[in-house]
Amino acid sequence: MADMAKWGPKTFTVSPQQITALQDLSVAYSQIADDNSGTEDNSLSNNRGMDLIEISFKTTLNANAGVNIRSEIASWKKLVTATEYLYINGTKFGPLLQLRDVKVSGIKLDDKGRFREATLTFQFKEYNEKSTSYLGVSALKVGNGNASRMGKRNKKVSASSSSSSKTTIKKGSKVKIKGSKYSNGKKISKKVKKKTYKVTKISKGIATLKGLKNKVRVKDLSLVATKKKKTSKKKKKKKKK
Helix, strand or coil: CCCCEEECCEEEEECCCCEECCEEEEEECCECCCCCEEECCEEEECCCCECCCEEEEEEEEEHHHCCCHHHHHHHHHHCCCCEEEEEECCEEEEEEEEEEEEEEEEEEECCCCCEEEEEEEEEEEECCCCCCCCCCCEHHHCCHHHHHHHHHHHHHHHHHHHHHHHHCCCCCCEEEECCCECCCCCECCHHHHHCCEEEEEEECCEEEECCCCCCEEHHHEEECCCCCCCCCCCCCCCCCC
16 A cells, blocks of 8 residues: 655554554644834734644554664654655655654553553644744654764853853843844844844744834843943051051
8 A cells, every 4th residue: 555654764554564654733823923013113013923843643553563662762753853855655745854853652562571552642833943942853854973963062062052041031131133024024224223123022033113003023232241231349558547
């Protein structure tokens, strides 16, 4: 029989030799959280945008159906953070997807401790190199060498994230806009980008700036360093008796 679906090196199929069926497919299309915002000079307006697409599904592995369950679990573990397109019935389904999470449940063992059955649940998210925390490597290239290389790349990203955590943009921060578009897709003028703004609210990666009607993604902002006031301590001269 033809394959049901395929993602990278993984194939979901039902045949006399092996059964690894794709089950409970679900897709989430969601709007970035928005609220009415306005300033003294601008009327209230809604700012909208689409969040990254999320796809999930599961498969039930059974040793009696020709599956080496422990090996299958180990191979999926190596693929976490890898990216590839999902094909269903030979047709591409959705955008480039990054495997974000693999959950193993319902493990059944025989009297010798061998894995006889298990359910694997997969969580994928649309891959965007600019906003995704972990850099993705093609799932087709993930082997022992590539997997370790991918780990090193992700460690670098984690290190840079932790080092920048000291300068995290939050409510009250003074920022400048470095991006070219607002969260709703409208173009940002050069005049607007020259100014410094105060962050009044942050929700799901979207910042509301004082004096601006349109919202901006946090990743498109740069923190403006505030100068600390130097306090000089005057030495008190001791009076001679």
